[in-house]
Amino acid sequence: MSSINYSEKIPNNVNLAEDRTLQRALEQWQPNFLNWWGDMGPEGSQNFDVYLRTAVSVDPQGWAQFGYVKMPDYRWGIFLNPAEAGRKIHFGDHKGEDVWQDVPGEHRANLRRIIVTQGDTEPASVEQQRHLGLTAPSLYDLRNLFQVNVEEGRHLWAMVYLLHRYFGRDGREEAEALLERRSGDQDNPRILGAFNEKTPDWLSFFMFTYFTDRDGKYQLCALAESSFDPLARTTKFMLTEEAHHMFVGESGVSRVIQRTCQAMNELKTDDPGKLRAAGVIDLPTLQRYLNFHFSVTIDLFGADQSSNAATFYSSGLKGRFEEGKRQDDHVLKGQTYRVLDVQNGQLVEKDVPMLNALNEVLRDDYIKDSMAGVERWNKVIEKAGIPFRLKVPHKAFHRNIGTLAGVKVSPEGRVVSEAEWNAKKDEWLPSAEDRAFVASLMGRVAEPGKFANWIAPPVMGINRQPIDFEYVRFN
Numbered sequence: 001m002s003s004i005n006y007s008e009k010i011p012n013n014v015n016l017a018e019d020r021t022l023q024r025a026l027e028q029w030q031p032n033f034l035n036w037w038g039d040m041g042p043e044g045s046q047n048f049d050v051y052l053r054t055a056v057s058v059d060p061q062g063w064a065q066f067g068y069v070k071m072p073d074y075r076w077g078i079f080l081n082p083a084e085a086g087r088k089i090h091f092g093d094h095k096g097e098d099v100w101q102d103v104p105g106e107h108r109a110n111l112r113r114i115i116v117t118q119g120d121t122e123p124a125s126v127e128q129q130r131h132l133g134l135t136a137p138s139l140y141d142l143r144n145l146f147q148v149n150v151e152e153g154r155h156l157w158a159m160v161y162l163l164h165r166y167f168g169r170d171g172r173e174e175a176e177a178l179l180e181r182r183s184g185d186q187d188n189p190r191i192l193g194a195f196n197e198k199t200p201d202w203l204s205f206f207m208f209t210y211f212t213d214r215d216g217k218y219q220l221c222a223l224a225e226s227s228f229d230p231l232a233r234t235t236k237f238m239l240t241e242e243a244h245h246m247f248v249g250e251s252g253v254s255r256v257i258q259r260t261c262q263a264m265n266e267l268k269t270d271d272p273g274k275l276r277a278a279g280v281i282d283l284p285t286l287q288r289y290l291n292f293h294f295s296v297t298i299d300l301f302g303a304d305q306s307s308n309a310a311t312f313y314s315s316g317l318k319g320r321f322e323e324g325k326r327q328d329d330h331v332l333k334g335q336t337y338r339v340l341d342v343q344n345g346q347l348v349e350k351d352v353p354m355l356n357a358l359n360e361v362l363r364d365d366y367i368k369d370s371m372a373g374v375e376r377w378n379k380v381i382e383k384a385g386i387p388f389r390l391k392v393p394h395k396a397f398h399r400n401i402g403t404l405a406g407v408k409v410s411p412e413g414r415v416v417s418e419a420e421w422n423a424k425k426d427e428w429l430p431s432a433e434d435r436a437f438v439a440s441l442m443g444r445v446a447e448p449g450k451f452a453n454w455i456a457p458p459v460m461g462i463n464r465q466p467i468d469f470e471y472v473r474f475n
């Protein structure tokens with residue numbers, strides 16, 4: 001089960017050849033996917049040889065192989081983690097029963113919606129990032145962008161497999177629609193807000209892969225607990241790929257910080273004007289980008305109180321992050337959770353039924369995890385001897401979903417008037433001028449081992465290759 005058959009048109013470890021109808025349906029979807037990749041995948045990259053990793057097994061030891069690939073020839077396939085014998089449902093009202101190998105009729109609509117929503121984010125991020133290859137700061141970074149892109153394409157395959165295999169005709173229709181929506185399109189946008197934002201420059205890309213791919217990690221972890229076993233198994237394997245995406249973000253931002261700190265020490269200044277003139281990104285600008293990406297991403301977890309979240313949990317569709325490690329009854333009836341509320345224009349805490357607050361529980365787990373990486377960035381600044389610290393903004397800052405959408409809050413968590421918000425928002429979020437400055441730094445660096453001035457080289461290359469390895473051949 002764990003070996004992948006690469007002799008088939010669609011590489012897979014799900015015995016696709018034994019289900020001719022399904023195989024034919026997916027083989028019909030495949031050219032549409034490739035057309036989408038041609039139209040919306042990385043711009044102008046079709047003929048490049050890229051040093052990519054491809055999944056060759058789902059065995060945690062040695063699951064991937066590295067080599068030069070032209071991206072349209074990447075072997076996108078269907079890989080599920082091996083089934084766990086005797087796996088039981090371990091949360092919600094069905095706790096203790098066998099997991100489902102098929103979709104129970106009463107949960108069909110909700111499961112389809114969960115899978116479509118997850119699936120929609122995958123091609124969306126490829127669309128958001130499609131112009132970035134033109135301005136990559138190095139071959140190393142260009143290769144990492146393309147790696148993220150092809151794997152997001154494979155994540156789409158993972159969800160499309162479930163739709164085709166378990167949801168019949170409406171599943172096939174949803175799979176088509178996943179190739180028709182477009183990030184940022186007025187008439188037919190992607191489902192979730194953050195996936196309709198632009199990723200116009202590499203600082204945005206690194207912030208996106210740090211913050212927004214981490215949302216992906218938390219959603220996938222919650223789905224990896226699912227009672228619908230094929231969903232649990234496919235998301236578990238997606239998580240092995242996801243780790244690299246977050247590494248690209250964390251190390252990318254860290255290298256930007258390192259370069260900025262180096263310039264600050266050389267020039268003995270913290271004046272953003274002087275630093276910008278020296279071609280590096282000042283720390284307050286980095287803070288504003290962080291504020292933007294963090295706040296837009298935490299909206300993705302949904303409303304702080306949600307009856308859907310309660311239903312998804314109680315019916316066993318979606319668990320909590322690390323459900324199995326938690327020491328409670330895994331049913332959660334009668335338990336409460338503290339959320340923020342707005343009363344008389346002020347933020348107050350209140351206890352609500354935990355089942356309804358599970359979006360908030362997941363968001364809070366996410367926030368803890370994202371703060372840890374920001375502290376690692378602060379270590380870089382501290383090591384350079386610079387008295388500046390990056391901060392994750394308050395949870396209520398710049399929110400557009402849930403209770404907190406109704407109030408304007410500063411990054412420190414102070415409720416402010418509309419007038420104060422308007423006066424200060426360019427100190428708190430990237431201004432048009434910030435974005436124009438960052439854009440002005442973007443320009444392709446294509447010589448092996450060379451890096452744009454605004455970013456430090458990485459500590460190590462990919463797959464133990466040297467940093468000056470030719471990660472992309474343009475041909």
Ligand SMILES: [Fe+2]
Pocket residue numbers: 122151152155216
């Ligand atoms: Fe993904």
Ligand SMILES: [Fe+2]
Pocket residue numbers: 152213216242245
């Ligand atoms: Fe990702």
